[in-house]
Amino acid sequence: MAGGRADALVPFDEALTRYEPLIGLETHVELGTVTKMFCGCPARFGGEPNSLVCPVCLGLPGSLPVANRAAIEYTIRIGLALNCTIADWCRFARKNYFYPDMPKNFQISQYDEPLCTNGWLDISVPDPGAGGGARQVRVGIERVHLEEDTGKSLHVGGATGRIHGADYSLVDYNRAGIPLVEIVTKPVEGTGALAPAVTHTYLSELRDLLRALAVSDVRMEEGSLRADVNVSLSPRGSGVWGTRSETKNVNSLRSAERAVRYEIERQAAVLDSGLPVALETRHFHEDSGVTTAGRSKEEAQDYRYFPEPDLVPVAPSREWVEQIRAALPELPSARRARLEAEWGLSDRDFAAIHNAGAVDLVARTVEAGASPADARKWWLNELVRRANESGTDLTDLPITPADVARVAALVASGELNDKLARQVIEGVLAGEGTPDEVVAARGLAIVSDEGALTAAVDEAIAAHPDVAQKVRDGKVAAAQALVGAVMKATRGQADAARVRELILARLGQA
């Protein structure tokens, strides 16, 4: 930590009584194109260090970039989905600075002529203050531009894991040249205590959007989506915005939310003490949840941007842009609105599905024949619990929506009850096969053979003559003990309601 001294903090709620936060988010997304931005190397994660490289992405003398058309198309797709204006004509620019993981010591990026500008993303932010409801927030999009990623440095030795103080550094250029899209929001104001949640929801909505657009696999933990979080505070009623801090490369939704919260608490303390907030970049620490000072923007580099002379301008024709627009898939927000209406669930039930990240799973289960209520029930009640127990993502559970739909169908047809169904699910998760295979292998079908059930009922009556007598005497409630005995004898595989009917008929109470 900088200077080894903990920052003074003002408790979050208290900070908000005196200050209004302003947030801004810059998100970098690695595109999932087959090849890199300016050469034919595979744009793939992993691989032996420096195995996915060529003269172009290594920036060897004499090599030249050629722009990847698919990356431009993906960027336009993102821009259109974010309601942006797509430029008729724009250029790449060189951003000049020296760093060992930059093969050319400049990055091909875009500067004052981004491909997409001036859009928005509507998000629905969970608002505890609104009694479990949500608040609609429109996040303005300043720009979406395309650039190339840098290589990856590994600094060995030293305390900080950064280049200063390291014994030596290793550089892997596999990532160099992977297409990277930067999405910059306009300043988001007026969100108050929801600022951290807005950050979380925006990033999660953006992630869903990018996945739906099939432009990136958006794995934050592998760095395919990285966010820079800008926060500044304004003393309430002053109308004056304070200096912002920029917390770099936050790599999870939760971290981004925590970083905003921390910066609000920290900057409030700085402002309370009468000092200005320093214009600087900060680093977020996952373990402690604090941010520490990085490079001061006062000594910021002059990147000497100028139009990249090795590339021709990008001039997407209007026809092409309209083709891309026409081919856009249904976007997550529209899809959610449609599904909520189709499924006829309450706002609250639907929000629960969304918050659990189960919209897709439920939708596919419904497509496979289950009722929306059943699909919701099995995923949210049973499978969310199983996922939590095993510490896996819901989507990574080894059960398919079709399996879940089959289980629901077996219950609906009376072949399984809920208890047996849970055992079937357990079997599927344990890798014992499809639901039908588990039913067969474990012998879990409800005993619906009337002869067998009647025999079991007679046995139970014979074994509990006193209870049987009570029932005969009109104490119908006592029949429950006999039902239990039959269920036990059939190892739960009988339809309890039918068993009860048979007992009551046998004892003259039907």
Add this chain to the structure above:
Amino acid sequence: MADELTRMSAAGLAAAIAGGEVSALEVTDAHLARIGEVDESVHAFLHVAEDGARRAARAVDERRAAGEPLGPLAGVPLALKDLFTTTDMPTTCGSAILNGWRPPYDATITQRLREAGVVILGKTNMDEFAMGSSTENSAFGPSHNPWDLTRVPGGSSGGSSAAVAAFEAPLAVGTDTGGSIRQPAAVCGVVGVKPTYGGSSRYGVVAFASSLDTPGPLARTVLDAALLHETMSGHDPCDSTSVDAPVPPVVAAARQADVSGLTIGVVPELGGEGYQPGVLARFGEAVELLESLGAKVIEVSCPHFSYALPAYYLIAPSEASSNLARFDGMRYGLRVGDDGTRSAEEVMALTREQGFGAEVKRRIMLGTYALSSGYYDAYYGKAQQVRTLIIRDFEAAFEQVDVLVSPSTPTTAFPIGERVDDPLAMYVADLCTIPSDLAGNAALSVPCGLAAEDGLPVGLQIMAPVLADDRVYRVGAAVEAALDSRRGHPLLDDAKGLG
């Protein structure tokens, strides 16, 4: 016999090889022998690839023996500027920072030459990273002008022009950013062409100024230059600034060699005060010659050409400051000070301090300054506006004329050492050539005689519109033919620098 072979034109050699009168290997050996004989004095080459050249020559002979069709330059030796990447030879760019670097890939042009059966004799000397007009900025010492060894061969492609003028190779490839083909061609008495920008691939050409760099041919005859132009040019998908259009019919134009019916413009801004009298005299005679050959000559003013030099010295260094950032000792080439105690930043700084020469550093600093925030608009931005005005001057001129002409250089070859301490005097050597680099149009320099006061060659520059490269060959070949027939022998027969 060997001497005869080195005096022959590329077209003549190709025909003799194709006809079985001489083997490609004999031709190559003759040129290697000539290099062995004179290059100690000329220093045109930084690297001579004897084995590689002989292998390439033998391959041509084998193909001929097998009855395979041969290209129009198969078996003809060539000298390649040391700015083109070559997998089998070092590529230094005349710089200590790349001393010994062996690229893992061939430039597109290197590859096309190999495929055409052209025999690459070696890599030629140049001003470091093509920055200069004399080869004196080479980290490996200057080349010498075969007309007078105490004088410069021009630059930056001075090794290429000297090799051709000294009969070490009938053909050479250079690059032109501010005149780096035409100026050395002019002062060595050979033909040099800057094709239309994008007409020849830059892939594998180590960049000086990306929006200006144009590879092109040097030869002793206009036809030879055209043959090489056609062989090395054409669209390259690896260079996005490469023009996706057929190569203009330059060989046919060189054979046509006729100016009747053409309107030729003389640019008054490229001449007059500051120009050597002998240069202006030869230029005036060349204009009269063109008229006598049937061309109509008029004067066409290009008022913004006077701003070309300052605009160039903002644009080229700006791009260079960024292009040359990659030379930091991290991945290839020289590395200085990596003793385990220094940071990467310090090693980068020491490497660049020691690896770059004074002119390269000067231009990196100029360019860094011109691109700096707060200065960009006044320098780089303004220079780009001037560039647009120069393009418009050309467009307006070409509405009136088919080609423009001027001297190729203000003076003949200057003595080695004369301008090394005076960068501005050095920069002026490119006064006539820079406008076509900024505008990207085609231009050629063809010898038009010797200046009376020093007996050194003078070049006539012919400029044509973008993608009308054939016109410069057509006019250049007409001038060459008329002057050769008037003189009775090739101009280079008068070069006495090598005795």
